[in-house]
Amino acid sequence: MVVAILISLVLMAPHLYSQTQKYPGAERPEFLVIVENPGQVHSVAFSPDGKVLVSAGQAAGHQRVRSPEGIVRLWDLSSATLQRVLTGHRHWVNSVAFSGDGKILASGSSDGTVSLWYAGSGALLRTIGGLQREIGGFEREIESIAFSPDGKALAGADGKGIRLWDIQTAALRRVLSVAEHWPSKVAFSPNGSTLASGGEGSGQGEVVLWNARKAEPTKRLVVPEAAVNAVAFSLDGAHLASASGDKIRLWRVETGELLQTWTGDAGLAASVAFSPDGGTLASGSGEVSYGGEVTLWDVRTGKMKRRLKGHKEPVHSVCFSPIGNLLASGDLNGAVKLWDSSTGRNLVTFQTVSWGKVAETVTGWLAYTPEGYYHGSAGSQEVIRWGLGDKVLPANAYENTFRRPDIVQKAVLAAGGR
Numbered sequence: 001m002v003v004a005i006l007i008s009l010v011l012m013a014p015h016l017y018s019q020t021q022k023y024p025g026a027e028r029p030e031f032l033v034i035v036e037n038p039g040q041v042h043s044v045a046f047s048p049d050g051k052v053l054v055s056a057g058q059a060a061g062h063q064r065v066r067s068p069e070g071i072v073r074l075w076d077l078s079s080a081t082l083q084r085v086l087t088g089h090r091h092w093v094n095s096v097a098f099s100g101d102g103k104i105l106a107s108g109s110s111d112g113t114v115s116l117w118y119a120g121s122g123a124l125l126r127t128i129g130g131l132q133r134e135i136g137g138f139e140r141e142i143e144s145i146a147f148s149p150d151g152k153a154l155a156g157a158d159g160k161g162i163r164l165w166d167i168q169t170a171a172l173r174r175v176l177s178v179a180e181h182w183p184s185k186v187a188f189s190p191n192g193s194t195l196a197s198g199g200e201g202s203g204q205g206e207v208v209l210w211n212a213r214k215a216e217p218t219k220r221l222v223v224p225e226a227a228v229n230a231v232a233f234s235l236d237g238a239h240l241a242s243a244s245g246d247k248i249r250l251w252r253v254e255t256g257e258l259l260q261t262w263t264g265d266a267g268l269a270a271s272v273a274f275s276p277d278g279g280t281l282a283s284g285s286g287e288v289s290y291g292g293e294v295t296l297w298d299v300r301t302g303k304m305k306r307r308l309k310g311h312k313e314p315v316h317s318v319c320f321s322p323i324g325n326l327l328a329s330g331d332l333n334g335a336v337k338l339w340d341s342s343t344g345r346n347l348v349t350f351q352t353v354s355w356g357k358v359a360e361t362v363t364g365w366l367a368y369t370p371e372g373y374y375h376g377s378a379g380s381q382e383v384i385r386w387g388l389g390d391k392v393l394p395a396n397a398y399e400n401t402f403r404r405p406d407i408v409q410k411a412v413l414a415a416g417g418r
Contacts (some may be wrong), residue, residue: 002187002323004270004337005129006304007160010335011152014079017061018348019092020066024070024291025240029372029386029387029388029393029397030372030386030387030388031301031368031372031374031386031402032059032384032385032386032387032392033260033351033353033366033368033383033384033385034353034355034384034385035241035310035333035351035353036313036353036354036355036381036382036383037060037138037335037354038060038332038334038351038352038353039057039059039060039334039336039352040049040057040058040092040313040316040319040332040333040334040356041055041056041057041060041316041330041331041332041336042056042057042058042092042095042181042317042330043055043056043093043094043095043317044056044096044317044318044319044329044330044336045056045096045097045098045319046098046317046319046320046321046322046326046328047098047119048098048100048101048102048322049102049322049323050077050321050322050323050324050326050364051076051077051078052074052076052077052083052119052153052204052340053074053075053077053321053328053350054069054072054073054074054075054096054098054105054335055069055072055073055093055096055328055330055336055338056071056072056073056082056093056095056096056107056308056317057070057077057092057296057330057334057348058070058071058092058095059071059087059363060334060352060353060354061073061286062252066086068089068090068091068092069089069090069091069092070087070088070089070090070091070092070093070107070109070110070132071085071086071087071089071093072085072086072087072089072096072107072117072263072311073085073086073269073328073352073365074086074094074105074119074122075336076183077326077412077413078413079377079405079409080348080367080375080408080409080411081367081405081413082119082350082365082377084122086105086107086117086122086124086186088127088309089107089109089111089113090111090113091109091110091141091203092109092110093107093108093109093110093141094108094109094110094141094142094143094144095107095108095142095144095145096108096145096158097145097146097154098119098147099147099151099167100149100150100151100308101151102119102148103118103120103148104116104117104118104119104125104151104156104167104327105117105118105119105120105143106142106147108142108144108145108156110139110141110142110143110156111143111320112129112140112141112342112405113127113129113142113249114127114128114129114142114145114154114165115127116154117126117386118168120310122185125168126170127167128154128165128170128312129142129156129163133325135359136233139157140158140160141159142156142157142251143157143158143159143184143185143314143380144156144157144184144185144186145149145157145186145197145348146188147167147181147188148188148192148212148376149188149190149191149192150192150289151167151244152167152168152204153166153167153173153188154167154239155195156186156198157183157184157185157186157201158180158183158185158199159182159184159378160177161175161176161177161183162175162176162177162183162186162195162197162210163175163176164176164215165228165252172381174215174378175275176195176197176210176215176217178208178217178220178347179201180201180202180309181197181199181201181206181208181220182196182197182199182201183198183199183208184198184200184227184228184229184266185197185228185229185230185231186198186231187231187232187233187240188212188232188233189212189233189237189253190235190236190237190387190418191237192212192235193211193212193213193237194209194210194211194218194233194237194253195209195210195212195285196210196231196233196240197210197241198227198229198230198231198392199228200226200227200228201220201222201239202268202312202338203226204222204223204224204225204226205222205223205225205226205227205228205242205244205245205252206220206221206222206223207220207221207223207228207240207242208221208238208365209256215236218354219256221242221256223242223244223247223249225244225247226245226276227244227272228242228243228244229243229268229269229271229272230242230270230272231243231272232267232272232273233253233260233274234274234299235276235277235278236272236278237253237276238252238253238254238313239251239252239253239259239274239299239418240253241272241283241287242272243269243270243271243272243283244269245255245268245269246263246265246266246267246268246285247261247264247269248261248264248269248272248281248295248297248388249261249262250281250285250299254325260299260302262283262295262297262302264283264285264416265284265306266285266286266287266291266292266293266295266377267285267286267287267290267292267314268285268286268287268289268314269283269284269285270284270285270286270314270315270316270317271284271315271316271317271318272284273318273319273320273327274299275319275320275327275341276322276336278299278321279298279299279300280296280297280298280299280305280341281294281295281296281297281299282294282320282327282329282341283297284314284315284317284318284329285314286311286314286315286331287314287315290315290316290331291311291313292308292311292312292313292314292315292316292329292331292332293308293309293310293311293315294311294315294318294327295307295327296308296341297345306344308327308329308337308339310337310346310349310370311329311331311333311335311337312331312335313331313332313333313335314331314332315330315331316327316330316331317329317330317333318330319417320341324340324411324415325340325342325343326339326340326341326412326415327339327340328345333351334351334352334353335350335351336349336350336351337349337350337379338350338412339415340415341415342415346369346370347369347414347415348367348369348408348411348412349366349367349368349369349414350365350366351365351366351367351368351369351385352364352365352375352398353365353366353376353380354383355379355382355383356382364377364378364379364380365380366376366380366383366384368408369407369408369411372405372406373393373402373405373408373411374404374408375403375404375405375408375409380390381395381396381399384400
């Protein structure tokens with residue numbers, strides 16, 4: 001049996017992770033990936049047509065050094081390849097969102113700015129924010145962003161208030177704030193009439209519902225945990241989900257009534273998302289010592305449907321594709337997993353990887369299935385190994401058999417990737 005190479009986490013040295021299913025008694029090799037400071041995924045989002053998946057967070061670094069820079073990656077689902085990389089943020093990217101027509105992609109960062117990109121070309125349209133400085137000279141972090149459904153405004157939560165920008169002019173329209181509410185998450189209802197902000201209240205977590213047109217708070221939903229880490233509306237706008245501590249809550253938007261409370265057993269719940277039909281709620285969670293997982297909950301019955309395991313680090317973001325049964329989850333190990341939400345099967349994993357010396361680090365990507373079929377960027381074989389019995393073999397030992405872009409592509413398309 002192959003034993004993972006475990007070297008001190010303090011040194012941030014490489015880890016050799018097994019990525020494939022076990023086949024007892026079979027002479028089938030294990031697909032191993034050397035993960036060395038791969039960066040982190042803080043946010044994932046599908047384009048409105050379901051053809052592109054965006055992952056964003058912290059750029060990959062090299063041994064002993066973590067990069068503070070933010071990065072946005074666009075994955076083409078029809079080919080299961082990395083389409084484009086967007087750079088420019090001076091600090092981590094915390095949140096990404098598409099405009100309703102899919103033409104503009106926004107990224108909000110800890111550097112205090114929001115970048116607006118042309119989704120088709122990757123060209124930078126404009127940068128907004130970054131000028132709101134607090135005492136001490138530090139910019140307020142943009143922790144979460146959301147487009148209004150009509151695409152004319154962008155909301156950003158910065159831990160102090162909700163900032164509303166005009167997309168065409170980049171002008172700050174207004175700041176929404178209410179006493180003793182420090183929002184870190186924000187979401188628009190599908191019809192744009194309601195804005196939800198989640199964060200800290202006075203010694204407790206809190207969700208505030210706003211009349212988006214009047215910019216006035218209408219309801220304050222209090223939870224006993226210290227902070228609300230995620231908020232999401234169902235596509236019909238009738239329900240709101242929130243995550244705080246290890247609790248997932250379901251609320252009726254019209255009345256503010258608490259309908260359901262679920263307790264996960266995988267650590268801090270960091271993200272929630274509704275399926276397109278509103279019948280399933282996905283939550284992403286985890287702890288560093290435990291790893292991460294995605295849990296699917298049945299909104300109608302209140303029962304847990306299934307748990308999706310396989311992440312090596314906590315899951316910070318989940319989202320459903322608007323097409324088919326595809327579900328994406330991103331973790332703090334630089335991995336994005338695609339799942340068939342109807343079966344719970346892991347289809348493909350996109351993994352950022354790096355190799356080389358400190359002065360000449362090369363970053364790349366891999367896409368692979370649970371069976372070990374893979375493809376990736378040029379040079380990605382540098383981080384691939386094969387385990388067979390008690391041996392660890394180089395990438396070329398099984399390259400002819402398992403380097404199969406066609407199989408990886410079909411795996412994504414099977415669940416609705418376009």
